Amino acid sequence: MPPLISVDELKTSRAESAEFTARELRLSRLLMAYIASGLFFMLLPGTFLGVWNLLAISSHRSVETVSPAWIQAHGHAQVFGWIGSFILGIGYYSIPKLRRMKPFALWAPWTSLAMWSSGVTLRWVAGVYEWHWRVLLPFSAALEIAAFLIFLPIVSSHRRMTEQGASSRATLDEWILVVITGCIGWLSVLVINLMSTVFLAWRGTSPALPHGFDQRLLVLETWGFLVPFIWGFSAKWLPIFLGLRALHSRQLLWAVVLNSAGVVAALFGRLLISSILLLPAFAVAAHALRLFERSAQPPKIKGVHVSFPAFVRLAYLWAFVSSVLAIWASVTINSAGIWGASRHALTVGFVAMMVFSVGQRVLPAFSGMRVLFSTKLMFGALALLFVGCFLRVGSEVLAYQGFARGAWTWLPVSAITEMTAVTLFALNLAFTFGSKKDRAQLQYRDAA
Numbered sequence: 001m002p003p004l005i006s007v008d009e010l011k012t013s014r015a016e017s018a019e020f021t022a023r024e025l026r027l028s029r030l031l032m033a034y035i036a037s038g039l040f041f042m043l044l045p046g047t048f049l050g051v052w053n054l055l056a057i058s059s060h061r062s063v064e065t066v067s068p069a070w071i072q073a074h075g076h077a078q079v080f081g082w083i084g085s086f087i088l089g090i091g092y093y094s095i096p097k098l099r100r101m102k103p104f105a106l107w108a109p110w111t112s113l114a115m116w117s118s119g120v121t122l123r124w125v126a127g128v129y130e131w132h133w134r135v136l137l138p139f140s141a142a143l144e145i146a147a148f149l150i151f152l153p154i155v156s157s158h159r160r161m162t163e164q165g166a167s168s169r170a171t172l173d174e175w176i177l178v179v180i181t182g183c184i185g186w187l188s189v190l191v192i193n194l195m196s197t198v199f200l201a202w203r204g205t206s207p208a209l210p211h212g213f214d215q216r217l218l219v220l221e222t223w224g225f226l227v228p229f230i231w232g233f234s235a236k237w238l239p240i241f242l243g244l245r246a247l248h249s250r251q252l253l254w255a256v257v258l259n260s261a262g263v264v265a266a267l268f269g270r271l272l273i274s275s276i277l278l279l280p281a282f283a284v285a286a287h288a289l290r291l292f293e294r295s296a297q298p299p300k301i302k303g304v305h306v307s308f309p310a311f312v313r314l315a316y317l318w319a320f321v322s323s324v325l326a327i328w329a330s331v332t333i334n335s336a337g338i339w340g341a342s343r344h345a346l347t348v349g350f351v352a353m354m355v356f357s358v359g360q361r362v363l364p365a366f367s368g369m370r371v372l373f374s375t376k377l378m379f380g381a382l383a384l385l386f387v388g389c390f391l392r393v394g395s396e397v398l399a400y401q402g403f404a405r406g407a408w409t410w411l412p413v414s415a416i417t418e419m420t421a422v423t424l425f426a427l428n429l430a431f432t433f434g435s436k437k438d439r440a441q442l443q444y445r446d447a448a
């Protein structure tokens with residue numbers, strides 16, 4: 001006969017359960033605030049401005065018709081406002097230390113959100129409207145780096161706690177090492193961004209960075225910051241979600257080494273060497289993840305569209321396309337269209353498609369164990385994103401390089417297609433966050 005539980009023990013257990021539930025609710029609200037901020041930057045300052053830029057380029061059949069400051073403001077909103085906000089929110093949510101804090105002790109992540117969002121917004125205003133840009137540019141960069149410096153010590157303390165708690169293991173998991181590399185790249189981007197905006201405010205004639213410098217910085221933003229983060233989260237989540245075979249850990253770390261060497265080469269202006277290093281880096285990473293091998297177990301697709309594994313693999317194929325295009329651009333004179341196609345294949349084909357795929361798999365669960373509102377909307381967003389990216393990459397190569405003048409008409413079609421895709425993605429998450437349906441209801445329905 002099991003031992004009886006006293007009334008005091010029962011009350012204590014209920015109080016602890018209620019406190020745990022309240023803490024989870026607070027963290028879910030925090031995560032949803034970061035995701036909502038990221039979706040805002042993705043839709044308005046990011047995608048809308050990008051579509052506007054592309055329509056102007058298409059109508060005049062020249063990239064010179066759009067201000068470089070507008071293009072850079074669009075890119076900054078996408079990389080930092082959208083993806084950066086998502087990473088910050090998931091990072092804060094995943095830290096066990098925050099679950100033991102009292103409500104008022106969550107000031108750090110909320111302050112970080114306010115500073116980060118304000119910094120990205122001011123950067124967009126300075127680039128688009130050029131209103132007091134000599135003040136707003138460095139101020140926005142300072143706000144962004146301050147928000148990141150609030151985030152970094154909390155993540156570092158979580159890492160130290162993990163090391164101390166795992167007495168049987170002397171080293172960190174490989175995926176954490178890869179994410180740490182991404183954090184180093186992120187911090188490097190923010191520091192360089194701050195220094196460059198200070199220089200622009202002092203000596204510049206417009207809020208736009210010089211083209212050559214901006215091209216090198218973009219390699220650091222994408223390959224040095226975004227790519228390692230996605231590799232790290234892929235190593236953590238994809239073996240479970242896709243039923244992949246055991247990770248080749250050493251190969252993944254070698255991929256990071258090759259990738260880092262390629263980023264450093266780009267920063268020194270050696271774009272051909274950089275491109276030659278980045279292609280095998282991605283090949284080694286995909287082999288380490290065993291992404292294109294026969295899966296060990298069936299994928300976990302409950303609550304998402306059945307095409308989820310296929311789009312994850314398509315995203316990695318887009319990264320290969322980006323790498324090949326970068327090598328081609330490096331050996332071609334007047335290769336603006338090829339460079340643009342390479343960046344788009346990476347940022348939209350790889351980064352955005354991974355966010356659309358994995359984000360709609362994990363974010364509902366993180367946000368109070370919710371169920372994705374619509375798997376059909378998920379498929380629609382991913383399919384339209386793929387089509388839009390295909391049209392954009394093809395048209396940039398064909399139109400910008402003068403191979404086919406008719407390809408200029410593809411640009412606005414690709415822009416509207418991708419804008420529709422991101423709108424569907426945002427609506428699906430918004431409806432998911434507003435839904436009362438949770439995973440317990442899904443499991444009950446499946447059992448019935």
